[in-house]
Amino acid sequence: MTNLMQATADAIAKAQEARLAIRNGLAIPTAGMAKGMTQANMISLPRDWAFDFLLYAQRNPKSCPILDVCGSGSYRTVLAKDADLRTDIPLYHVWENGKLVDEITDATEIWAQHPDLVTFLIGCSFTFETPMLEAGIEIRHITDNCNVPMYKTNRLCRPAERLEGELVVSMRPIPADRVADAVMISGRFPSVHGAPVHIGSPDALGIKDIMSPDFGSPVRIEEDEIPVFWACGVTPQAAVMRSGVPFALSHAPGHMFITDVPDAAYHV
Amino acid sequence: MTNLMQATADAIAKAQEARLAIRNGLAIPTAGMAKGMTQANMISLPRDWAFDFLLYAQRNPKSCPILDVCGSGSYRTVLAKDADLRTDIPLYHVWENGKLVDEITDATEIWAQHPDLVTFLIGCSFTFETPMLEAGIEIRHITDNCNVPMYKTNRLCRPAERLEGELVVSMRPIPADRVADAVMISGRFPSVHGAPVHIGSPDALGIKDIMSPDFGSPVRIEEDEIPVFWACGVTPQAAVMRSGVPFALSHAPGHMFITDVPDAAYHV
Structure with a gap:
């Protein structure tokens, strides 16, 4: 087993x-x-x-x-x-x-x-970056050789005993015509965050400035790209803090x- | 979330x-x-x-x-x-x-x-029986209106703290030409046991008599059918026992x- x-x-x-x-x-x-x-x-x-x-x-x-x-x-x-x-x-x-x-x-x-x-x-979520690259989807923080941008959101996780905290997300800018592919590819990896939790509209997640992540580095977002958000394993650290x-x-x-x-x- | x-x-x-x-x-x-x-x-x-x-x-x-x-x-x-x-x-x-x-x-x-x-x-695993039925795969214990047969196996689960025990499996006889479909359909439901853990060869799981399940009822296995085994949620009870x-x-x-x-x- x-x-x-x-x-x-x-x-x-x-x-x-x-x-x-x-x-x-x-x-x-x-x-x-x-x-x-x-x-x-x-x-x-x-x-x-x-x-x-x-x-x-x-x-x-x-x-x-x-x-x-x-x-x-x-x-x-x-x-x-x-x-x-x-x-x-x-x-x-x-x-x-x-x-x-x-x-x-x-x-x-x-x-x-x-x-x-x-x-x-x-x-x-780094786990599904290789299959995304193989499918011809650029991963900006790999191209630019920096850390992935991560954000605390306004979404609370479901609490457990003494622990509570916000959902933290990672963000990758994806060309509009590849967003569906990025969803399908990452969705095949449910044990490593799976499909995105949010596509576009950073405001709705409570992210005020996409160029000022709470963790990691900001990355370029080109005009034809949509910011795509995946649940992030920094979420436990947000719970530790809160x-x-x-x-x-x-x-x-x-x-x-x-x-x-x-x-x-x-x-x- | x-x-x-x-x-x-x-x-x-x-x-x-x-x-x-x-x-x-x-x-x-x-x-x-x-x-x-x-x-x-x-x-x-x-x-x-x-x-x-x-x-x-x-x-x-x-x-x-x-x-x-x-x-x-x-x-x-x-x-x-x-x-x-x-x-x-x-x-x-x-x-x-x-x-x-x-x-x-x-x-x-x-x-x-x-x-x-x-x-x-x-x-x-009852959860993926509906999509299997919809795909034209007969579920024998539903046809025969009895309980699904379940077996303790010779496979030990990975222990945790004070708990150890055998893997328990449920069995459904599936026509040889539908086994692959049964794998694909159940595999799409990883949160409810997902794909089978074992296909055919009950001996290799330590099951001596397929007609004497440890839990539930025995079911008919027709000549062109293969016994297919899925991980079963009775496994915790085996851990409680052992x-x-x-x-x-x-x-x-x-x-x-x-x-x-x-x-x-x-x-x-």
Whole structure:
């Protein structure tokens, strides 16, 4: 029941190489790295908050699709056997009482200080960027070599126990005549956010200035392009902020965990 | 983020009618009832076991796809606003220390004795039977008006905290020339078990006698038919048994909770 689709040895080698570079200090956004391999968001919470978060994820599956949960204190995952979650993410955010207190490239000390962390790896929309590229749809933040723009919205997630927060979305400008294709292609990947949650009309999501994202970088939107919004795995961080969670560790937006699982594993 | 697809008023009325008959004592398997409306498996556990089970479900999504979690002590669900989970399931099983101790049609007293129950509603393969019927694929247990046959297998689920157990499957005999269609149609419903886990060769699943299911009724298999196996929402009950959970309440296999959500809501 739990056998994950095996990637080719070559593809796994590429993922391992990327993780090794990251472990050795490479601290850049991961979009476009190890193409074809699934990337994941991370959020780690004290054991006491694990049920709250797992329920939050279950109630908001479009923004928080869980790919793996690493039990109390474990920094190992079935998604990449030789990976170490303490070092293999380019940039981490440290949260205290809902506030961002530190940005680090190595979380080994954090794990030592908080031995009961439960870690959630969550699907990332980077996963369907490869099939979109293959279909001839330009991904602007890859072309321009910057981070994807992400926005807090006015849509609240369904709360769970002590957790509440806004839906966070990522945005990709898509030519009007390819929007339907982008919907169909991403829709085939429901475990990694799936189809968009909103197409056009940023106002209706409460986004005042599309060129000032809450996370990541702004990107050009050409005249014939529509901003298309997908649910984003930064949504858990918004919940940590709004709910004042005493302690949390997360990836920095756009700086993902690269797994050994091929994108195809999440294709329905 | 949480708006469920709305069924038509007529369809909701049919579901309500079915639940009312069940509330008034109708205690039969629900396959074929309120056609087109999603049916769900139920398992209720003490709050202390809620994280264990939610993690078990997350780790075994094919057999335990969660449609709703009703917080401590609640017998209400977003899947059917006027429903009462204490009375609206045809037949309940009561479990103590992993053993089946009672079979009841009204669980009101149970909820009074165990006020901290957390209740999980889990997808059911009955959901994709309507589209299979519409595609001209006979569903034998509906034709023969009996319960679907279900089997414990030799495949272990991925354990979680204190929970472990076998994968349970349901079986439908499908004509050899329609098996591919049955795969494609059910595969479009990943939240309600999706595509089969096994096709033909019951031996390889550890099923010794296909005519002696562990739950439900045996069904005829004609000469040109292949037994096709889908992950089953009775899997949580197998985990309750094997793990010796101190207390649990569940539906009786095949006797499901009928929701107000149309099957189409789970179609990708």
